[in-house]
Amino acid sequence: MESLNNLMYGFGIALEPMNIAYVFFGVFAGTIIGMLPGLGPISALALMIPITFAMEPSSGLILMAGVYYGAIFGGSTSSILLNAPGVAGTVATSFDGYPMAKQGMAGKALAIAAYASFIGGTVSIVFLMLVAPLLGKVAVSFGPAEYFSLMVLGLTAVVSLSDKSLVKGLIAAVLGVMISIMGIDLQTGTERYTFGSAHLLDGIDFLVVALGIFALAEVFYILLRGGGGKEAPRNAIGSLKLSRSEVSQIAPPIARSSVLGFFTGVLPGAGATIGSFLGYSMEKRLAKDGHTFGKGNIKGVAAPEAANNAACTGSFVPLLTLGVPGSGTTAVLLGALLIMGVSPGPMMLENRPDVFWGVIASMYIGNIFLLVLNLPLIPLIAKILDMPKPMLLSLILIFCMVGVYGMSFSIFDLLLLLGFGLLGLGMRLFGFPTAPLILGLILGAIMEESMRRALQISGGDWSTFIDKPISMWLLIIAALSLLLPLAKRGLTKMRSPAAS
Amino acid sequence: MTRFNTNQWLALIIAVFAAAYLWMAWQIPSFPLPRPVDSDLFPKVLGFTLLALAALLFLERPAEVVSGDEEADAAAQAAREDTARSLLLSPWSRVVVTSLAIVAYALLLVPFGFVLASTLLGFGLSWYFGYRRHAINLVVSLGVVLTLYLTLTRAMGVYLPTGLLPF
Numbered sequence: 001m002e003s004l005n006n007l008m009y010g011f012g013i014a015l016e017p018m019n020i021a022y023v024f025f026g027v028f029a030g031t032i033i034g035m036l037p038g039l040g041p042i043s044a045l046a047l048m049i050p051i052t053f054a055m056e057p058s059s060g061l062i063l064m065a066g067v068y069y070g071a072i073f074g075g076s077t078s079s080i081l082l083n084a085p086g087v088a089g090t091v092a093t094s095f096d097g098y099p100m101a102k103q104g105m106a107g108k109a110l111a112i113a114a115y116a117s118f119i120g121g122t123v124s125i126v127f128l129m130l131v132a133p134l135l136g137k138v139a140v141s142f143g144p145a146e147y148f149s150l151m152v153l154g155l156t157a158v159v160s161l162s163d164k165s166l167v168k169g170l171i172a173a174v175l176g177v178m179i180s181i182m183g184i185d186l187q188t189g190t191e192r193y194t195f196g197s198a199h200l201l202d203g204i205d206f207l208v209v210a211l212g213i214f215a216l217a218e219v220f221y222i223l224l225r226g227g228g229g230k231e232a233p234r235n236a237i238g239s240l241k242l243s244r245s246e247v248s249q250i251a252p253p254i255a256r257s258s259v260l261g262f263f264t265g266v267l268p269g270a271g272a273t274i275g276s277f278l279g280y281s282m283e284k285r286l287a288k289d290g291h292t293f294g295k296g297n298i299k300g301v302a303a304p305e306a307a308n309n310a311a312c313t314g315s316f317v318p319l320l321t322l323g324v325p326g327s328g329t330t331a332v333l334l335g336a337l338l339i340m341g342v343s344p345g346p347m348m349l350e351n352r353p354d355v356f357w358g359v360i361a362s363m364y365i366g367n368i369f370l371l372v373l374n375l376p377l378i379p380l381i382a383k384i385l386d387m388p389k390p391m392l393l394s395l396i397l398i399f400c401m402v403g404v405y406g407m408s409f410s411i412f413d414l415l416l417l418l419g420f421g422l423l424g425l426g427m428r429l430f431g432f433p434t435a436p437l438i439l440g441l442i443l444g445a446i447m448e449e450s451m452r453r454a455l456q457i458s459g460g461d462w463s464t465f466i467d468k469p470i471s472m473w474l475l476i477i478a479a480l481s482l483l484l485p486l487a488k489r490g491l492t493k494m495r496s497p498a499a500s
Numbered sequence: 501m502t503r504f505n506t507n508q509w510l511a512l513i514i515a516v517f518a519a520a521y522l523w524m525a526w527q528i529p530s531f532p533l534p535r536p537v538d539s540d541l542f543p544k545v546l547g548f549t550l551l552a553l554a555a556l557l558f559l560e561r562p563a564e565v566v567s568g569d570e571e572a573d574a575a576a577q578a579a580r581e582d583t584a585r586s587l588l589l590s591p592w593s594r595v596v597v598t599s600l601a602i603v604a605y606a607l608l609l610v611p612f613g614f615v616l617a618s619t620l621l622g623f624g625l626s627w628y629f630g631y632r633r634h635a636i637n638l639v640v641s642l643g644v645v646l647t648l649y650l651t652l653t654r655a656m657g658v659y660l661p662t663g664l665l666p667f
Binding site: 394456 | 506510514524528531537539541543554556557563592594598599603605607609614624625627629630631637641644645658659660
């Protein structure tokens with residue numbers, strides 16, 4: 001009952017005319033940005049920060065949530081139409097979506113993606129509403145030691161679940177933490193790694209790193225791979241309508257994947273990518289016609305789409321209740337919130353109920369907009385993919401510049417942006433994942449603060465991190481999250497010579 | 501002499517960086533009052549962690565970096581063919597020229613003003629990247645820049661330099 005009252009309060013905020021306009025704009029902008037190959041929700045959210053930083057936090061987050069949903073859906077559009085997933089979370093969609101498009105059923109695949117995203121998102125919002133306050137109550141009892149361990153777990157989980165090298169992921173995470181502690185140490189007033197430059201006293205702005213590492217590096221990467229290359233001819237979109245038998249075929253996979261996706265999203269580090277792959281493989285195993293997966297089976301589009309949207313909502317649980325982002329995307333969201341002056345965490349529910357419930361209510365509205373907006377606009381939206389790449393690249397560059405300069409008014413930051421763009425390019429070329437860097441950047445300063453506070457309370461005794469049961473278990477899980485993939489890899493290696 | 505693989509080269513660079521980072525951590529002045537944890541502890545932990553990770557990277561066999569994007573690979577191939585035609589249009593030259601354009605933009609933003617500098621950057625880079633419909637290019641670049649300028653300055657009250665133009 002209390003949740004329902006709170007939700008009504010949230011709707012009161014989300015249904016304010018300006019906020020509806022923001023959701024609408026967010027979903028639309030997110031869909032378009034997410035559709036552009038290479039630009040996923042992280043870039044979309046980073047590009048939105050300069051727009052939201054002057055807004056009311058609830059409105060800003062409402063817009064961001066819309067962008068997030070839109071970008072995930074937009075990613076599936078490019079997955080289906082071009083076989084070029086803008087985001088890792090929509091890779092699984094392309095397995096059956098693109099074959100459907102090649103058979104002239106792109107419209108149907110996009111419609112299924114829209115319906116599945118809508119249902120996946122809506123089901124998981126109900127779960128979020130129920131789970132988040134409960135988890136928030138537990139989290140209130142967390143002290144600095146528990147927080148530190150939780151953040152270590154957040155970092156290791158993201159690193160261990162990335163498909164790239166574990167060591168490189170950890171290096172990226174450490175680099176992120178190193179960047180986060182540059183500037184004046186707020187606890188002692190000591191300068192660290194400023195190289196005597198006044199520009200670095202406040203540290204490096206999160207936006208500079210995020211836009212550089214993601215958006216600018218992506219532009220460089222496209223250029224390096226021959227940007228502006230000839231576009232492949234598109235197939236006809238076809239009808240958007242679904243028959244009754246098709247609806248009954250996709251309903252159970254959508255329901256199952258929505259629940260699975262939500263719980264995958266809640267786990268730190270898992271998120272939309274793992275959720276969508278799990279949803280896809282679960283349905284492939286359960287389906288009688290599992291052998292047709294990968295050849296244009298409609299269930300192969302419905303399951304990952306429901307799961308990835310549900311996982312997106314699920315990933316808001318650790319962000320809103322613990323203040324710890326479970327993925328690169330929610331890390332960017334956290335950065336945006338901090339810029340707006342809101343610190344998510346267990347106290348947010350009490351201190352800023354307008355933000356918390358406003359966001360949950362706006363997710364419902366965002367989901368409805370996603371469906372209402374995207375279905376009729378699908379053929380039109382698909383045309384944006386025909387925009388000449390040279391122009392697209394230069395416009396992304398301008399957005400990055402405006403984003404950084406509009407916020408810091410610093411020429412130095414523009415040059416830093418270029419530096420991070422080149423660093424992001426290097427990381428991409430040498431197989432370093434970038435999400436851990438951004439997560440390290442976001443968590444680094446809070447992590448250090450928690451560690452120092454815990455050590456101050458314990459009088460410098462490091463065993464405080466293992467004396468407290470919650471902290472100890474979090475650290476054990478963190479260690480396991482790193483060791484298990486290594487052990488699994490070792491076992492596979494041992495088995496493979498035997499098999500051959 | 502054994503030749504290093506990519507990971508080993510990267511590991512060496514990262515190790516040098518970690519060593520420099522650690523050296524700087526030791527230069528951080530200590531707080532006048534005794535505290536259980538000072539400003540230098542966390543950087544030292546980070547420096548040693550990075551050093552250990554560099555050692556692990558040195559021992560790791562490099563995996564092949566796959567792009568997973570056939571279309572991009574085809575485009576890359578086409579671009580490599582272009583390289584033979586013009587050095588200025590080779591993929592790496594594009595990255596270098598774009599970087600230089602960003603530096604020039606940063607330096608000219610205040611004297612030229614936001615609208616002029618951004619339009620020049622947008623138009624110029626689109627042209628350099630291969631877009632040849634100049635009228636459309638100019639209209640789109642100017643349109644987007646003006647929209648951004650008006651939104652930021654009028655709607656959000658953010659100051660952007662006017663430079664040579666009166667507004």
